[in-house]
């Protein structure tokens with residue numbers, strides 16, 4: 001029995017060895033990366049500063065009530081990594097229902113950190129549902145920015161509205177447009193565009209079936225991503241900021257998309273301070289060269305950040 005289980009597991013691991021071999025020279029410490037895929041993604045939660053004034057009191061309560069063992073992520077304020085818990089899903093906790101905590105992967109905070117939202121700014125979240133990043137924008141601005149949260153799927157917007165309500169957020173209005181057709185003419189100061197992607201940064205041993213199934217139904221992601229990023233650029237004021245993000249490793253969905261924008265519009269890549277370890281963006285991939293400033297974009301690998309892998313580009317609209 002144990003032998004069969006082990007055999008199954010080895011077969012599964014070799015699926016990923018095959019799948020990711022195209023990135024062998026790209027992913028740092030590739031063997032360590034493959035090993036890391038065998039471990040479940042850690043859970044993280046963030047304390048909702050809009051509702052919680054005394055986080056020590058709440059943390060004590062979570063420890064005593066659920067035996068929740070966690071460690072503070074010192075580099076990203078108010079984030080905690082779950083080490084152990086009697087309750088497998090944070091979503092089942094009463095304090096989650098009350099909006100005192102929100103669960104999101106640590107790296108999902110990075111595009112918002114790059115965006116650096118400020119109170120009173122008019123901000124568009126073009127692909128917003130289920131609202132992890134919208135919620136964080138609201139929390140970081142003390143609910144004082146003006147945020148438009150858009151998504152093309154009404155069912156996912158319903159989940160976003162429920163999340164924002166639970167967290168006590170009031171500074172967000174929602175819209176349901178295909179991002180590529182979001183109406184022009186509103187003077188947004190910042191736009192975040194967290195596009196649909198292949199999600200390779202989330203892949204884990206055990207997900208093989210899902211990955212193969214997804215491959216069938218996928219439209220041409222890079223062309224959708226290019227359309228969304230160009231529209232995000234056109235929606236922001238000259239001098240404004242766009243943050244583009246994915247949770248995938250694929251350079252065709254990352255650097256190649258940002259490079260396309262640089263060729264189509266007057267844009268500049270900006271550097272930003274990342275609290276988590278990263279690798280610089282690529283300036284070439286499979287014989288294609290990208291603009292040298294793509295080096296300022298950031299790649300976050302799952303085994304180096306102990307969370308979902310991400311890619312983040314901060315861009316300024318020049319004119």
Ligand SMILES: C[S@@+](CC[C@H](N)C(=O)[O-])C[C@H]1O[C@@H](n2cnc3c(N)ncnc32)[C@H](O)[C@@H]1O
Nearest residue numbers: 127128129130131132133152153178179194196
């Ligand atoms: C990666 S998820 C966004 C996650 C979200 N930013 C968060 O932090 O919770 C991508 C989202 O894009 C939406 N989407 C896909 N194609 C779109 C399009 N053409 N226009 C607008 N939204 C789109 C999907 O419905 C999905 O909710």
